[in-house]
Amino acid sequence: MVNHMNSTASQRQPFRPPAKTSRRVFLRLGSLAVAGAALSGCAPTLSLSPFSSEAATPEKVQLVYQDWSTEWFPPMVQQLLAEFHETHPHIHVFYTPDPENLQEKMLADLQAGAAPDVFEGCCDFFPIWAQQGYALDLRPFVEADLDQATISDWNPAQYRSFFTRDGRQYGLPKYHGALALYYNKDIFDEFGVEYPNATWTHDDYLVAMRQLTHDRDSDGQTDLWGSMVDITWDRLQIHVNGWGGHFVDPANPARCRMDEPEALAALEWLRARMHDDRVMATFLDVKNVPTRQAFITEKLAMVEDGSWALKDILANANFRLGVAPFPAGPARRVTLATTDGFGIYAGTRHPEAAWELVKFLISKEYGRAMARANFLQPARASLIEEWIGFIQAEFPQQTRDVDLAAFADGHLKGYSVTAEIFANQIEAQQIADAAWHQIFTLGQTPIDELAQVCRQIQAAQPETK
The missing domain is CATH 3.40.190.10 (Periplasmic binding protein-like II)
Incomplete structure (x- = not known):
């Protein structure tokens, strides 16, 4: 997003954990019922995914997913995770917002073995996490599950940015800031x-x-x-x-x-x-x-x-x-081209379930939802016209004669670059x-x-x- 100061990352609202359950304890406990109940009871504004006795059944895999805390994002996530739960009844995902000072606090959580299963990263700090071995190599999952049409829909420069120099793939595109x-x-x-x-x-x-x-x-x-x-x-x-x-x-x-x-x-x-x-x-x-x-x-x-x-x-x-x-x-x-992407914690106990969630997060449906909710430019070229339509529909007067496609010019014409690391x-x-x-x-x-x-x-x- 993107260092994006003024990027989406710079506008994330601070996450203040409840007094009785620290954020790190929550992440260590993963999605145990006591953590979910304490968080939802003490801090309802966090908009964590709904917890129920059904969600706590032993048959279900419990995942923690950390992402933006900006005002518009949690309601969108809640709605989309409800759809994910319907199609993946064996997985229950708990959303937790990014903390304030994400770069420092996330690195501390990774070092302490208390990181979320799935997370978003960006800019220069996402590759730092990968360099230090905290991001799972996604290549086996990508090779097994993603077709070339999906990969070709992304900006090649952005897609290549999610590889370390030794060939490990630590992320997949979230959105395409340009x-x-x-x-x-x-x-x-x-x-x-x-x-x-x-x-x-x-x-x-x-x-x-x-x-x-x-x-x-x-x-x-x-x-x-x-x-x-x-x-x-x-x-x-x-x-x-x-x-x-x-x-x-x-x-x-x-x-x-x-x-x-x-x-x-x-x-x-x-x-x-x-x-x-x-x-x-x-x-x-x-x-x-x-x-x-x-x-x-x-x-x-x-x-x-x-x-x-x-x-x-x-x-x-x-x-x-x-x-x-x-x-x-x-x-x-x-x-x-920004390098906002999704990754999986190398220490997750449920890599297959985490990959199912990542596939959902990189889907057209998720990209379309972010484009509609806050005009985030989709990572997929096939969604650009829809994205422009969302903006024009909400601001018809302000966008008259505005070349919104200029943002996609580098993606479509192949002259985008990403941060050198x-x-x-x-x-x-x-x-x-x-x-x-x-x-x-x-x-x-x-x-x-x-x-x-x-x-x-x-x-x-x-x-x-």
């Missing part, structure tokens, strides 16, 4: 700037940013910026890919390429837009509000954001909206985040510092055989 360029048509019209389109390059992008950056109240301070980008791993990486560079060597996950000319040129382009031209806002410029909120409140004429933001923007923006494919870089056109991603992420804060957010460090950052990242990687 990055595009949102723009405010009213602001473009106000300053006489042509709208973005599918032919735009980063040169066109820069020209427009300069034309759209203004001090609107004449107080000597900029209050409208041309655009903004989240300073996160995958959002920066796609610019590097557009310049023909990489963070990680595609042939060697222990080799850092962040210090190579193409990567440095792309990252310097971004730094210069923020701190030299000042046409691209930093988080300090917009007082640390999320990029999406800065766009909705008209501090930005454009914003680089994903399809996961559509419903929030359509519901809250008081201007005419436009969407265009992500601008091409000097070397190639790329866009981000080091063999030791957790340390690489920490090192890079600290440097990016100094370079991009604060503007206090030159881009050349990334040569030292790259050496530190590479030193943290395991030796390759």
Whole structure:
């Protein structure tokens, strides 16, 4: 979802376990009746799957499924799990919401042997769990049960992202978040700037940013910026890919390429837009509000954001909206495909039953339900037209003349990329985040510092055989 800050992941509501039964105890107990009763009695807002004496019968396999806690998600899950229980009477699934600080708490649960049987993951933290051996290898199940038509319906780049370098498959697609360029048509019209389109390059992008950056109240301070980008791993990486560079060597996950000319040129382009031209806002410029909120409140004429933001923007923006494919870089056109997926805990006692649940979660029915409930772009290409129809039906005026298909352009035309992952991603992420804060957010460090950052990242990687 997708790091998607402002992604779906960033908007998950905190999960506060009831006083008498901790979340970890609940997960350790799996789906025992006492845990279900305590949770449902002490914290009804969690919307856990209904527990009954029938569900506790010895013949039934009990599974715990952990997923998003955002407001719209639990009711949808409850309805769909009821359908799953009807067709799988020998399995009973208990849904539990993701905890606050998912990355840290989930890793602690995995290390403690207290993880849910089936879970969702994303971005840089899902492969970290797989690297540490906590995700079951799904290849035997996929080879036995999924046909080529199903696999071909998914974006190849997204599907490939769920494999470790040694060939283990740790996940399957949940939904397909994709990055595009949102723009405010009213602001473009106000300053006489042509709208973005599918032919735009980063040169066109820069020209427009300069034309759209203004001090609107004449107080000597900029209050409208041309655009903004989240300073996160995958959002920066796609610019590097557009310049023909990489963070990680595609042939060697222990080799850092962040210090190579193409990567440095792309990252310097971004730094210069923020701190030299000042046409691209930093988080300090917009007082640390999320990029999406800065766009909705008209501090930005454009914003680089994903399809996961559509419903929030359509519901809250008081201007005419436009969407265009992500601008091409000097070397190639790329866009981000998120790596939101489902996995099975390697320590589950019921791998076959967990696989039955995963098959249900990756079904067209489940993807269609997420597309309808919160406009999540389906992982399957065959559902894209339906997804667009759901959005247009709910927001007919706001989506008039909006190119919603721009989000699927990378999937359908084959230019999507996913987050590049080091063999030791957790340390690489920490090192890079600290440097990016100094370079991009604060503007206090030159881009050349990334040569030292790259050496530190590479030193943290395991030796390759």
